[in-house]
Amino acid sequence: MSGVNLTREQSEKRTQSGSLFYWTGHPFVDAGLVAILLIAGKKKPEDLTVEDVEKAISFAAELYATKEWSTKYIHGMIFPNSGILMANPSMGKKRSPTSIAENLQSIFEELKSSDNDSPTCVLCGRRPAYSKKDIYLSVFPLLGTGGVPNFFHSANLRGADICAHCVFLAQFMPLISYRLSRVLVIHAYPYELMLELSKEALEDIKKSKLASQARGFRRPENFLFHLVGEVTRKMESSEFWENASVTLYYFICNNQNQILDLIHIPTPVLRFVAYANYIDPMGWKRIVAMGWRVLPDENDFDKFERERRNVVYSRLLNNESILSYFYNSKERKVNTNWNLLAFYCQEVLGLDEKILEFVKDVGDRIVETIGMLPDHKLDDEVRSLERAEKLYQFEAFFIRIEKLRQNLGIDKPLMTFDEFARILMAYGEDVSISWKTVKNLLLFRIYEKLHDRLMKSAELDKIEEFGADESEYSIYGGGNE
Ligand SMILES: [Zn+2]
Numbered sequence: 001m002s003g004v005n006l007t008r009e010q011s012e013k014r015t016q017s018g019s020l021f022y023w024t025g026h027p028f029v030d031a032g033l034v035a036i037l038l039i040a041g042k043k044k045p046e047d048l049t050v051e052d053v054e055k056a057i058s059f060a061a062e063l064y065a066t067k068e069w070s071t072k073y074i075h076g077m078i079f080p081n082s083g084i085l086m087a088n089p090s091m092g093k094k095r096s097p098t099s100i101a102e103n104l105q106s107i108f109e110e111l112k113s114s115d116n117d118s119p120t121c122v123l124c125g126r127r128p129a130y131s132k133k134d135i136y137l138s139v140f141p142l143l144g145t146g147g148v149p150n151f152f153h154s155a156n157l158r159g160a161d162i163c164a165h166c167v168f169l170a171q172f173m174p175l176i177s178y179r180l181s182r183v184l185v186i187h188a189y190p191y192e193l194m195l196e197l198s199k200e201a202l203e204d205i206k207k208s209k210l211a212s213q214a215r216g217f218r219r220p221e222n223f224l225f226h227l228v229g230e231v232t233r234k235m236e237s238s239e240f241w242e243n244a245s246v247t248l249y250y251f252i253c254n255n256q257n258q259i260l261d262l263i264h265i266p267t268p269v270l271r272f273v274a275y276a277n278y279i280d281p282m283g284w285k286r287i288v289a290m291g292w293r294v295l296p297d298e299n300d301f302d303k304f305e306r307e308r309r310n311v312v313y314s315r316l317l318n319n320e321s322i323l324s325y326f327y328n329s330k331e332r333k334v335n336t337n338w339n340l341l342a343f344y345c346q347e348v349l350g351l352d353e354k355i356l357e358f359v360k361d362v363g364d365r366i367v368e369t370i371g372m373l374p375d376h377k378l379d380d381e382v383r384s385l386e387r388a389e390k391l392y393q394f395e396a397f398f399i400r401i402e403k404l405r406q407n408l409g410i411d412k413p414l415m416t417f418d419e420f421a422r423i424l425m426a427y428g429e430d431v432s433i434s435w436k437t438v439k440n441l442l443l444f445r446i447y448e449k450l451h452d453r454l455m456k457s458a459e460l461d462k463i464e465e466f467g468a469d470e471s472e473y474s475i476y477g478g479g480n481e
Helices: 008-017 025-040 050-063 067-078 098-111 164-170 191-208 220-236 267-279 281-289 301-307 313-315 336-348 352-369 375-386 391-408 417-425 435-464 469-477
Strands: 185-189 245-253 259-267
Touching: 025 050, 025 164, 025 185, 050 067, 067 245, 067 417, 098 164, 164 336, 185 191, 191 220, 220 245, 220 259, 220 267, 220 281, 220 301, 220 313, 220 352, 245 267, 245 417, 259 267, 259 281, 259 313, 267 281, 267 313, 267 336, 281 301, 281 313, 336 352, 336 435, 352 375, 352 391, 352 417, 352 435, 375 391, 375 435
Parallel strands: none
Antiparallel strands: 185 245, 245 259
């Protein structure tokens, strides 16, 4: 990971003359740096002083010496048997804030060392590997237990080649982690975003002396999406997320288990979720609510969000379309406005603006046509589009609308032959831009424009138990041919 194109001499000069710490791009190391910055109330590593570091050491040592932290959290979930943080249960008697602080201090002292015989750190690529301790999972989470020759590709029998800077910072990572059923570290870029998303963990620790439980959220992605909404509304702008990149590290590292889930939130998804929260928070809530098997009522939404897996979130993270969640087909109404739908299509699905305008225009022509029908006929036509599961059924819908236009005496055809070919063929079966995308967009437009009338006809259905009248139907052409 020596993406930094500097020789070690050059970079040492820079770190000696410059700051104590620097961002590395490694989630656990950066997390430790965030913790120290937040404790110091600062934003940039270059602003940190030795006093800030000492303050962070004593803050951490105080907590880590407690039983709740040492055995349950540090030993049980992050650094099993850590000698540095004295998390090994057998160390219970000797464990004290002072001894933990001394251990941390001694690694910090090593930052000044320049042992040129050591290999370079594999995480930051800037400093010689720390050689006073074997570097396994008790020192750095998820590294493996070692114990097998050539466990590490560097063939270093003393563990991974990680420098004192990176080892030191990783020890502070628990302070900004959230404790769900596993440990959650939110790595984000730009780094000010990481500070923003992590500060709640530290604030909770200050209040309760316990690791933050992320407000009882049980799923890391739900918590993150919730935070995105909050931050956006607080900033009163969605631009904060413009070039943002967020990855969730959801792991557990103890003597029985080493598990890591890596959840990357694509930048377009972040931008979209932020924009949605910014321009139509209620609409976004309605969209998300459809991602649960049962639609929550107003009071249950928060509970569901904390506890249950949400399909809308999962689909966003898996690069699958959520277009059908933009409307509620049972109630035939839209959950938000065309504006947000268009933003989603362009930003996340990558749909061309012109194509989108074209489909919207076709949608309006369909609305113009079926809008002239009596209520129950209108209902039939919309239903045939809703039920189109195969391409030929979708095609049949357009042919029926075309005939309707002729029968109703509307001058212009619904589409030219070229347009017809375009809407049906040009998008193929591509996951994001298939004819099903077009179908969803058209339904959205129809519900948006004709909701009231569609619901009126549903009401009529209920009251009169309307039977389809064949002769009347033939006036408007169509039927399933
Ligand atoms: Zn390093």
